[in-house]
Amino acid sequence: MRHIGRLIAVLALAVLCLQLWFAGRIALMNVLAPQSTSFQRSEALRLLKDRQQVAWAQSWVDNDRLPGTLKRAVIASEDDGFAEHGGVDWDALKGAWQKNEKAQARAEARKTKKPPKVIGGSTITQQLAKNLFLSGERTLLRKGQELVLTLMLEGLLSKQRILEIYLNSVEWGEGLFGAQAAARHYFRTDASRLGAFEAARLAVMLPAPKRFERQPGSAYVMGRAALIVGRMPSAQLP
Known part of the structure; x- marks a missing residue:
C-alpha cells in the first residue's frame, strides 16, 4: 500500500507539472504568438509520410488587421455565444449530445455498419485548446484535458487574443493555415x-x-x- 501511495503521489505530481507547463505556455501567448500547434505538427508529419514533401502556407496577421467581416462570420458560423460564455457552451454541448444519441439509436435500429456522424458543439476556445496542444483521439481523458485547457485559455488570455490566435492557426485546407493564407489561396487577396x-x-x-x-x-x-x-450583423465581437 505504501508503494501504491507513492506511485499515486508521483502521478499526481506529474499531472500537476504538466498543467503548470500548459499554463506557462498559454500565459506566454499574451506576448508571443505560437509558432505551431499540435495539429499542425501532426499534419506536417502526415504530409511528409504520405507525399514525401510538405506543402505549407501560413502567415500571421495581427488582430488589428484581421477584418471585422471575418471575425463576425466565424463567430456567427462556429460559436455565436463566443463573446459571452466562459469557454464552454453547455447548452450547445447538451444539444449535440442529444442529437448524437438519436443518430446512434437510428443507426442501431437500421442495423447499419456505418457509424453515425458525430456532432461537436465545441466553442472556438475549445477548438483552439484541442488544436494547440492535443491529439485528435476521442477519449474521456483527452476531453477532460481539453476542458482544463479551455478554462486556462479563458483565464489567461483575452477573448480578442483567443480569436486572433484561432484565426491565425486554424486549418482552411490541406497544408493551409490561418486567415491570410486562406484569403490568398481562395480569393487572391489579403485577409484585411x-x-x-x-x-x-x-x-x-x-x-x-x-x-x-x-x-x-x-x-x-x-x-x-x-x-x-x-447573421453577421448580430454577431457580437469581444
Missing part, C-alpha cells in the same frame, strides 16, 4: 480586404476544410454563406 460574403465562405469551410477545399464554390457553401452573411 475580405468582404462579407468572402469571409462567410471561409467560415462555412471550417468544420471540414479538406472536404470543402475541393469545391469551395459549391452550392452548399454558397447557400450556407448567404445565411451566415444574414
